[in-house]
Amino acid sequence: NAGVMQNPRHLVRRRGQEARLRCSPMKGHSHVYWYRQLPEEGLKFMVYLQKENIIDESGMPKERFSAEFPKEGPSILRIQQVVRGDSAAYFCASSPGQVAKNIQYFGAGTRLSVL
Amino acid sequence: AQSVTQPDIHITVSEGASLELRCNYSYGATPYLFWYVQSPGQGLQLLLKYFSGDTLVQGIKGFEAEFKRSQSSFNLRKPSVHWSDAAEYFCAGGPYGNEKLTFGTGTRLTIIP
Numbered sequence: 560n561a562g563v564m565q566n567p568r569h570l571v572r573r574r575g576q577e578a579r580l581r582c583s584p585m586k587g588h589s590h591v592y593w594y595r596q597l598p599e600e601g602l603k604f605m606v607y608l609q610k611e612n613i614i615d616e617s618g619m620p621k622e623r624f625s626a627e628f629p630k631e632g633p634s635i636l637r638i639q640q641v642v643r644g645d646s647a648a649y650f651c652a653s654s655p656g657q658v659a660k661n662i663q664y665f666g667a668g669t670r671l672s673v674l
Numbered sequence: 675a676q677s678v679t680q681p682d683i684h685i686t687v688s689e690g691a692s693l694e695l696r697c698n699y700s701y702g703a704t705p706y707l708f709w710y711v712q713s714p715g716q717g718l719q720l721l722l723k724y725f726s727g728d729t730l731v732q733g734i735k736g737f738e739a740e741f742k743r744s745q746s747s748f749n750l751r752k753p754s755v756h757w758s759d760a761a762e763y764f765c766a767g768g769p770y771g772n773e774k775l776t777f778g779t780g781t782r783l784t785i786i787p
Contacts, residue, residue, distance in 0.1 A: 592775075600780075601777035602764070607774060614773065662720070665710070
């Protein structure tokens with residue numbers, strides 16, 4: 560019974576490149592959340608998605624960041640033209656929705672380093 | 675504004691001693707509250723959760739937490755810590771029906787022999 564799977568675990572990009580982070584939710588989960596953790600800080604909410612829909616993107620930077628959760632396949636967090644300030648750990652969580660919808664299970668994260 | 679506060683950045687406890695990690699929340703309505711643990715380089719593992727009902731909740735690994743509305747607190751406790759409990763602990767919460775979790779800044783727990 561696999562948990563939330565994120566890949567890659569570590570990603571190195573040079574300034575100006577694109578970063579694509581993938582998240583496969585737990586089996587049976589239809590809700591995905593992305594959080595960012597800067598060094599020495601707690602997690603900050605970025606975006607909440609259901610299949611093919613963005614429900615809440617109030618924590619997403621206005622530019623360069625986008626997220627999707629297609630009908631088939633993993634959720635993708637995309638960062639265009641990365642800058643050094645994007646270096647952080649990005650965590651994905653999933654939940655089954657409905658009655659237990661506020662229980663979020665987290666993946667191991669993707670640690671992005673921008674050179 | 676909705677917030678979760680963990681006043682202690684770093685706590686050191688002797689192995690076998692009791693532990694209490696503090697968490698305060700600020701929400702207008704009944705909150706959902708959680709404690710997660712993060713080991714170095716790892717993701718977050720859910721220790722326990724509070725939705726409603728009994729204010730003392732039991733979690734995994736021998737942890738418990740008590741919801742106190744009058745103090746806006748949800749402190750995490752363990753009667754006797756083990757060296758393997760050394761990690762970062764995060765309190766998180768969200769207002770009823772809201773999917774977005776707000777995290778505290780975390781408390782780093784060090785265990786000494």
